[in-house]
Every structure is written in structure tokens, then in C-alpha cells.
Amino acid sequence: MSCRNSCYQESKVVYQNYLYNPSPIALPAPAGSVTRRRGSRTRCKLDQGEIGQLTQSLLPSGPSSTGLCNDARDFSPAGRNDWRGIVERTGCISASGGSLLRFTFHVLRNPPFTILALAFILLIAALLYFFWPRDDGTLADIRRRGTLRVGLDASFPPFESMNEAGQIVGIDVDIAQAIAADLGVELELVNIGFDGLYDALLARRVDLVISGLPYDPRWTQDVAYTINYFNAGQMLVTQANGLTITAVEDVAGQTVAVEWGSQADMEGRRLAGELPGLTILRRATAEEALAALLAGEADAAIVDAVSGAAAFPKGLRIVAYLSDEWYAAAVHIESQELLAAVNQSLTDLAESGELAKIQARWLHGEP
Amino acid sequence: MVLWGLVVAIILRAASPPGEIELGPQQSVRTINPKMGVHTRLTDEVEAWKIKQSLVMVREMGAPWIVEYFPWAYREPFPAIFDWAHSDLVINHARRQGLTVIARLGFVPEWARPAGSASSFLPHERVADFGDYVEAFVNRYGDRVAAVIIWNEPNLALEWGFLPPDPESYTELLALAYRRVRQSEYPEVLVLGGALAPTLAPAGSEQGLNDLIYLERMLAAGAGEVMDGLAVHAYGWSFPADDPPDPEVINFRRTELVYQMLVEHGYGELPIYITEGGWNDHPRWTRAVKPAQRIEYTIRAYELVESWPWAKMAALWAFRYPWPARTYLDYFTFVTPDFEPKPIYLEVQRYSQGEAVIE
Numbered sequence: 001m002s003c004r005n006s007c008y009q010e011s012k013v014v015y016q017n018y019l020y021n022p023s024p025i026a027l028p029a030p031a032g033s034v035t036r037r038r039g040s041r042t043r044c045k046l047d048q049g050e051i052g053q054l055t056q057s058l059l060p061s062g063p064s065s066t067g068l069c070n071d072a073r074d075f076s077p078a079g080r081n082d083w084r085g086i087v088e089r090t091g092c093i094s095a096s097g098g099s100l101l102r103f104t105f106h107v108l109r110n111p112p113f114t115i116l117a118l119a120f121i122l123l124i125a126a127l128l129y130f131f132w133p134r135d136d137g138t139l140a141d142i143r144r145r146g147t148l149r150v151g152l153d154a155s156f157p158p159f160e161s162m163n164e165a166g167q168i169v170g171i172d173v174d175i176a177q178a179i180a181a182d183l184g185v186e187l188e189l190v191n192i193g194f195d196g197l198y199d200a201l202l203a204r205r206v207d208l209v210i211s212g213l214p215y216d217p218r219w220t221q222d223v224a225y226t227i228n229y230f231n232a233g234q235m236l237v238t239q240a241n242g243l244t245i246t247a248v249e250d251v252a253g254q255t256v257a258v259e260w261g262s263q264a265d266m267e268g269r270r271l272a273g274e275l276p277g278l279t280i281l282r283r284a285t286a287e288e289a290l291a292a293l294l295a296g297e298a299d300a301a302i303v304d305a306v307s308g309a310a311a312f313p314k315g316l317r318i319v320a321y322l323s324d325e326w327y328a329a330a331v332h333i334e335s336q337e338l339l340a341a342v343n344q345s346l347t348d349l350a351e352s353g354e355l356a357k358i359q360a361r362w363l364h365g366e367p
Numbered sequence: 368m369v370l371w372g373l374v375v376a377i378i379l380r381a382a383s384p385p386g387e388i389e390l391g392p393q394q395s396v397r398t399i400n401p402k403m404g405v406h407t408r409l410t411d412e413v414e415a416w417k418i419k420q421s422l423v424m425v426r427e428m429g430a431p432w433i434v435e436y437f438p439w440a441y442r443e444p445f446p447a448i449f450d451w452a453h454s455d456l457v458i459n460h461a462r463r464q465g466l467t468v469i470a471r472l473g474f475v476p477e478w479a480r481p482a483g484s485a486s487s488f489l490p491h492e493r494v495a496d497f498g499d500y501v502e503a504f505v506n507r508y509g510d511r512v513a514a515v516i517i518w519n520e521p522n523l524a525l526e527w528g529f530l531p532p533d534p535e536s537y538t539e540l541l542a543l544a545y546r547r548v549r550q551s552e553y554p555e556v557l558v559l560g561g562a563l564a565p566t567l568a569p570a571g572s573e574q575g576l577n578d579l580i581y582l583e584r585m586l587a588a589g590a591g592e593v594m595d596g597l598a599v600h601a602y603g604w605s606f607p608a609d610d611p612p613d614p615e616v617i618n619f620r621r622t623e624l625v626y627q628m629l630v631e632h633g634y635g636e637l638p639i640y641i642t643e644g645g646w647n648d649h650p651r652w653t654r655a656v657k658p659a660q661r662i663e664y665t666i667r668a669y670e671l672v673e674s675w676p677w678a679k680m681a682a683l684w685a686f687r688y689p690w691p692a693r694t695y696l697d698y699f700t701f702v703t704p705d706f707e708p709k710p711i712y713l714e715v716q717r718y719s720q721g722e723a724v725i726e
Contacts, residue, residue: 156651194651195694212651216693261648261658261710269710284659304650 136334138207139183139341148180148187151206153194158306158362159212159327172210174358175229175329179208179345198223201332208342210329219330224339227346228326229355230305234267236319237308238300239293245300248320253277257289257298264289264302267322271302290316309363388415394423395465396431398719402672404432404682405701406643409457410441412689419460420706421687426464428701428712429719433466434516434642434682438474439500440486446478446496451507462511469559469642469682470508471516471598472501472544480528488528494543502547509553516598516642517544518561522581524574526564532576534584537561538593541585545593560590562598562642563625565617578621579614582628591634596679599625601644601668604654608667619644619668626677638679641672645683645699648711652695662714669718 142148152160152172160170168189180187190206197209202222212232215225236256238245245251252275258264260282268280281298283289286307293301294314302322303311329346331339349355360366405425409418425433437454444450461468474486479493489497505515520526521537545558563578570576582597599622603610606618614624626639645668647654648661656664665683672681687702701712708716717723 153651155653214693216691218690218693259658261662261714265658265710266707269713282659285657 152211254299398429440476514557641681649695649698
């Protein structure tokens with residue numbers, strides 16, 4: 001490695017020929033050679049050939065001989081450091097005829113940030129090593145066992161509930177079935193109260209929770225959520241053939257039906273504070289609010305997505321979502337391979353249209 | 368020891384809730400029903416402005432009473448080293464908003480129980496330490512707190528150190544607390560018997576003991592002599608507020624059965640304080656009701672309590688949580704964590720101001 005290259009940014013040699021040229025002149029740095037001692041300190045050393053070239057360029061007549069004074073070939077880092085970390089190294093070369101070359105060799109010392117950068121890289125590597133999510137082997141266990149254990153609370157139709165035969169059925173069950181099929185294993189449903197779902201996952205009683213589960217950032221240290229598969233937020237709907245309302249702002253001056261006291265009621269009150277002339281028509285249930293819309297008593301309705309979707313076949317159209325409440329499945333934070341597999345299944349279900357079919361089947365009663 | 372205490376005091380001071388916030392002018396509650404209340408949940412609320420905002424909104428809802436929890440472990444994290452910063456905030460702001468405060472006391476500090484035990488486990492040899500806390504609390508707040516509730520739902524194993532519920536032992540604890548309050552600088556502070564969890568759990572159940580059976584045994588053990596009133600939890604579950612009382616049913620009017628038991632044991636002069644209760648409007652929870660029903664039942668419950676001469680107040684659960692629980696529990700509240708009033712808040716407010724409810 002040459003001195004130039006080792007000096008990272010710039011090497012500049014300033015020669016001052018005291019005998020013939022009292023003013024300093026700058027010349028390209030000689031290549032020199034680098035030796036390293038004591039950690040990161042750089043020492044540049046000129047060989048005899050380079051010394052000869054230097055003196056030749058400065059002493060056109062050419063020296064009859066060259067020599068070093070004060071062992072100047074070996075530029076020790078005895079100079080001062082400036083704020084940029086430049087080491088100023090000095091030396092001198094004696095030449096024949098009494099000429100004396102003093103030179104100052106500015107080199108950028110191995111900058112401290114090099115060490116810091118190296119340490120930073122090592123730190124990142126260490127952090128990645130220790131904190132990179134490692135797989136706990138759940139997917140392998142599932143395949144070995146031949147069953148995917150899915151936790152859900154079967155009290156939330158149409159996502160999961162018990163049918164008359166005592167079977168757990170619903171959107172989430174169909175999705176879980178598709179995931180199990182993709183994994184090539186049987187599906188085992190574990191009915192657990194909603195409050196116990198996360199604990200069941202952490203206690204390894206189940207492999208996966210899929211139960212109309214809203215994304216909850218407070219759990220993300222312990223569980224990993226899959227991609228979302230349903231937005232259960234509040235939406236503004238109107239009659240499918242109605243052309244008056246195409247955006248939220250269009251309900252100004254209109255009548256909007258809501259379920260009294262519900263989240264939709266809150267959204268309605270919020271809109272009423274923003275849009276002039278908006279009248280809220282309150283009904284005891286979401287179904288009654290939708291019925292009021294279909295009967296022409298209201299121009300629009302605000303309902304949760306589940307209630308709204310159930311009424312779509314009756315001739316409703318979504319104007320806009322007013323809030324989001326995404327449902328996702330969850331796995332243990334260490335079940336990374338399972339997470340990837342479930343995400344792949346959900347993606348495939350969405351892209352193939354099967355997810356929409358499952359939802360339509362349970363939300364609208366479509367075959 | 369003095370040095371150690373000083374160091375701990377400095378640490379506690381440094382760890383106190385950040386920043387004071389102006390109390391503001393003295394307020395009063397405007398309401399047509401002076402028995403209305405809510406259970407606030409400020410125990411884990413750190414920021415002073417949020418504490419104040421919660422209490423402002425309680426006042427504006429028209430509820431003159433609050434029940435708040437002041438855990439022993441938080442107030443006395445080391446033996447005889449007290450940290451009153453948070454409770455000062457809550458109580459001073461509540462008083463400035465014109466609210467009457469009932470304080471629930473419990474939650475055993477780690478230093479007063481075996482390692483790894485539940486925070487509801489109070490070893491027999493530490494009962495006197497709890498008494499010290501009760502007396503210290505009353506000495507500090509006796510001029511600003513109307514009553515203290517001793518423990519919570521001791522008829523549940525969960526709340527009794529995961530031991531079988533023991534009405535006689537609880538009565539001893541109540542008696543000790545009663546004596547310590549009477550010995551305090553404010554002996555006029557009322558001592559309320561801890562509210563029992565409404566449950567039909569039979570004797571021998573691992574989870575708990577039927578509240579009526581438990582109360583009967585408490586009274587037989589002399590509890591009626593060592594309390595100034597009885598706290599009651601009155602949840603309606605899926606039943607309307609007017610659903611008639613029935614020993615086999617958990618509903619709001621089960622409170623009447625509790626009071627009837629006091630009467631039957633000769634303690635009819637002891638008032639009832641409903642310190643938790645109400646309805647939940649979660650869309651899936653099996654004990655929930657529709658939001659509209661929740662509004663209707665809640666207002667009716669306040670009306671019922673007003674009509675009951677033996678009931679002093681009803682603080683329904685819960686005004687607001689510091690953060691979303693993201694479970695059915697969120698559907699007990701009146702206000703979102705962001706202080707957005709839910710429709711039930713607005714309708715209860717209309718009721719308290721004598722306005723007609725919307726529907």
C-alpha cells in the first residue's frame with residue numbers, strides 16, 4: 001500500500017528547498033511505503049529511489065549524492081495532529097553541495113472514525129446475531145405432529161361461532177382450514193375465551209390465533225401478526241343506485257342512520273360537527289339503521305364493516321371507510337417460519353380470490 | 368438507616384410523576400342526581416394533565432362521586448417510606464373539581480409478602496403493616512377523602528392471595544383497619560367493607576365464594592360492628608337495570624339482596640355504596656348488551672340508586688382507561704383513552720343536566 005493510498009483523502013508533500021528555493025512548493029506525494037506500528041498509526045517511508053526522484057525534481061542540476069538527515073526517511077508520527085486528524089510529519093534530506101530539503105509530509109492519520117465504523121459494524125453484527133428473530137421450530141413441530149392448532153373464541157359470528165351441530169364455523173375457520181391444507185396438516189381448533197388467546201399462544205397451547213383479532217401494538221414484543229385479512233372498521237354506506245353521495249363530504253345536509261351509542265354513533269357525531277346540516281338518525285341496532293337506509297328514511301348509514309357487508313346483497317354501496325380496524329392472525333414471536341408460511345397462505349388466498357369468496361359466503365350467505 | 372431513607376426519598380422524588388399542573392379554580396358539580404359516580408382508573412395514569420382532564424370530564428358528566436384505587440405497594444414501596452406524589456395529584460385535582468373521593472386500599476407490596484406470591488396475598492404477620500398504611504393514608508387525606516374501602520372482592524381467590532376465600536379472616540382485617548382509622552387524625556373518615564364480587568360460585572369452589580354466603584359469614588363474624596357502610600359491586604351483565612333481584616341471578620338489583628341481608632342481621636342503618644358496576648357493550652362478549660341498551664340501563668341504574676334511601680351513591684365502572692385494553696374491557700368505559708366522549712358519556716351527561724335522552 002502506498003502512502004497516498006493509505007492517507008485516505010489526501011497526501012501532499014510540501015518541499016522546501018532552503019538552499020535554492022526558500023518558498024515552499026507543493027509536489028505530488030511520493031508513493032512511499034507504509035509500515036504500521038502501534039495500532040493504527042501510519043508511518044510512511046521513502047526508499048532511496050524516491051528520495052532521488054524528489055531531490056532530482058527540486059534540484060535540477062541533480063545531486064551528486066543524497067543522504068538523510070535525522071533519519072528522515074522514516075517519518076515518525078512525531079508531528080502534531082490537527083483537528084481533522086492530520087499528522088504533520090517532517091523530515092529532511094541532505095543533498096550534495098550542502099543543499100538541504102526540508103519537507104513536510106501531511107498525511108491524514110488513520111481517522112478515528114475508521115475504528116468507530118468498524119466497531120459500529122461489529123456492534124450491528126452482534127445485535128443482529130442476538131436479536132434477529134430466530135425460529136422456534138413451531139412449523140417443524142406442526143409438520144411432525146401433523147396438526148395445526150388454531151386458537152379462537154367461537155362467540156363472534158360470522159368469523160367464528162358454534163353451529164347447531166356444535167361445530168365451530170366461520171370465516172376464520174375457513175381461512176385456518178386453507179392454511180392447514182397449505183401446510184399439509186390437519187386443522188385442530190381450540191376454543192378459548194378471547195382474553196386467553198394471547199396467553200394460549202405464549203404458553204404454546206396453540207400454534208396460531210385467528211379469531212377476528214385486532215392488531216394490537218402492545219403485544220408485538222411477544223407475538224408476530226400476519227398480514228391483515230379483513231378491515232372491520234366503520235364505513236359510510238349508501239344505496240347502490242344512489243348517486244348523490246360519492247364522498248364523505250356529500251353527507252352534509254343529508255340524513256345518516258347509525259346504531260345508537262355505538263362506534264358508528266361516535267363517527268356520526270364527529271361528522272355532524274364537521275359537516276353542516278348533517279342529521280343523525282339513531283336506531284337501536286345496526287340492522288335497523290341499515291333498514292332505515294334501505295327504506296329511504298336516511299340517505300346514508302354508518303355501520304361496522306361486518307354489519308354493512310351482510311347487507312350488501314340488499315343493494316348497498318360503500319362510500320368510504322371512516323375508521324380502520326384490521327384483523328390479522330398471530331403467532332408466537334419466535335415462530336418466524338410459521339409466520340412466513342401463514343403470510344404466504346393468506347397472500348395466495350387473496351390473490352386467488354378465495355379469500356373474497358370465503359368472506360362473501362359468511363357475510364352475504366353466497367354459496 | 369436515616370441515610371438509606373434519605374436516598375430512597377430522593378429516588379422516589381425523582382421518580383414522581385413529572386410536572387405539576389395548575390389546580391385551577393374551585394369547581395362544583397351540576398347534576399340532578401347527587402348519587403351519580405364513576406370509578407376512575409388513574410392508578411396507572413402518569414401524566415398530570417391527563418389526571419386533571421379525566422376529573423374535569425367526570426365533573427362535566429355530572430357525577431359528583433369518584434372511586435379510585437390507591438395501591439399500598441405504590442404508596443409505600445419500602446417499609447415506612449411513603450410516596451404520596453401521585454395520590455396527591457389525584458386527590459387534589461378531584462377535590463378542586465368538586466368531586467367526593469372514595470379511596471380503595473389494597474395491593475400488598477413485595478416487601479410485605481413472600482417472593483413470588485400474588486399481590487393480593489397478605490401474610491398474617493403483615494396485617495399490622497397494612498394497618499399502618501391505612502392510618503398513614505387517612506392521616507394524609509382524611510380532610511379530602513370521604514371513605515376508604517378495605518380490600519377488593521375478597522370472596523374471590525384471585526383477590527385473596529389465591530387462597531380459599533375466608534370471610535372470618537377478612538373480617539379481622541376489616542376490624543384492624545377500622546381501629547386504625549379511628550385512631551387516626553381523622554377518625555370521621557368512613558370505613559367501608561370491601562365490595563364482594565357478584566358470583567354464584569358455590570362453597571368449595573376454587574375460584575370464589577357466593578357473595579351472599581360470604582357476606583352472611585362476614586356479618587356473623589362481627590363485620591357489621593367494624594364498618595360504616597358496605598361497598599357493593601353491581602354489574603348488570605346482560606340484564607336490564609330493572610331486572611328483579613334473585614339470589615340465583617347476577618344483575619344490578621342484586622344490590623337489594625345485599626342490603627336486605629344487612630337489614631336481616633340488624634345493620635339496616637349501614638348505607639350501601641356501589642363502587643363498581645354497570646354494563647358492557649362489546650359486540651361479542653357474552654355478557655354484553657347493545658350500546659343502546661347500555662345507555663338505557665345505565666341511566667336507569669342511576670335513577671334506581673337515587674330512589675334507594677339506603678344507597679349513598681353508585682360509581683360505575685369505568686370512566687376511562689389510560690390505554691386501550693383491546694378486549695371487551697374497553698366497552699365498559701365512558702371516554703376513550705384519547706378523551707373522546709363515547710355516546711354513553713354524552714347521554715349520561717344529558718341526563719344529569721335534566722335534558723331528555725336522545726332516544
